[in-house]
Amino acid sequence: MSERERAAVVESAARAGARVADEFFRTDIEVETKNGKTDVVTHADRDAQREVIEVVRESFPEDAIVGEEEDELKAVPDRGPVWVIDPIDGTNNYVRDIPVWATSVAAVEDGAAVAAANVLPALGDVYVSNEDGVWLNDEPISVSDEDDPEGFTVSPTVWWSFADRDEYAGICEGLVERFGDLRRFGSAQATLSMVAAGQLEATVTNVETNPWDTVAGVHMVRQAGGRVTDIEGEPWTPESTGLVASNDTRHEDVLAAARRAIE
Known part of the structure; x- marks a missing residue:
């Protein structure tokens, strides 16, 4: 078919x-x-x-x-x-x-x-x-055209284990240092959908993700004009470590915030 x-x-x-x-x-x-x-x-x-x-x-x-x-x-x-x-x-x-x-x-x-x-x-x-x-x-729908970091709303997504909560704290610190606002919704697919719709400018995690949490939403962000990479900035695949999705106007800044967790 x-x-x-x-x-x-x-x-x-x-x-x-x-x-x-x-x-x-x-x-x-x-x-x-x-x-x-x-x-x-x-x-x-x-x-x-x-x-x-x-x-x-x-x-x-x-x-x-x-x-x-x-x-x-x-x-x-x-x-x-x-x-x-x-x-x-x-x-x-x-x-x-x-x-x-x-x-x-x-x-x-x-x-x-x-x-x-x-x-x-x-x-x-x-x-x-x-x-x-x-x-x-x-x-x-399409991704947001916002390019001013102070106008960005960004969401950390995909939860961290207790042993890695310092990494979550690092990402949140990186985000609040760089961007205007922060959200967390508790559903990666909903969050990625919001990026695709321009309701959020970006979402990040540095952990390994499951395909059922990510594949559909990643497709939406890309088809809506956004960019999705792993924590190193390489194109995201279901085998990637980390996920950084954005409207692509400040993707390197979002990556820098995500890497704050592992520096």
Whole structure:
């Protein structure tokens, strides 16, 4: 099938998974922990991922699946068609009744994303990207054209372990030294979507990221005219260490803030 057909399935699958997740939002749902007290999961995560996979399989039954939950692949293969799924990106927000969370789906071909959708049902927002551009609620969007650092709002994203909180502090210090304002939203996909929409100028982390937290949003930022690199300034890939996404007017300044954590 064509990239356009994959893009249509990306959006329909993300919407379907988001509907399942939204059914349980702000209900008395049981919360489990995985690798830490704030690394949480619910049956809504698993149910939503299964729904996304079911929609994908209707059109692409043989494609590989990378998914955060259950026994799906955990890394993006270098070759062939792949679907990258995060059923609830921002589960810690979700279980605290905070509406900033997303169901994320990306279609990848030979290691590169070709289409993506981030659906934020509690906010009523749907971000979609394909070969032609990026849209928020069917309206075309692009990165901010702000080039004055004092006008920048930047967000650190992807959480740090307790052992590395000094690095998080270093990044925050680097950001407040250089830029006008700071945010943290608790959902990497939502944050990357905001960069693509010009709602933020940049987002940074120096930690290794998971593909389900990043691939869709990275595609959106790039298609919206932004730049995404690793911590060293090289083009970002799912195997990269660190992620620095910006509107590309002051990318080197954002990189310098990100590197503050490891200097």
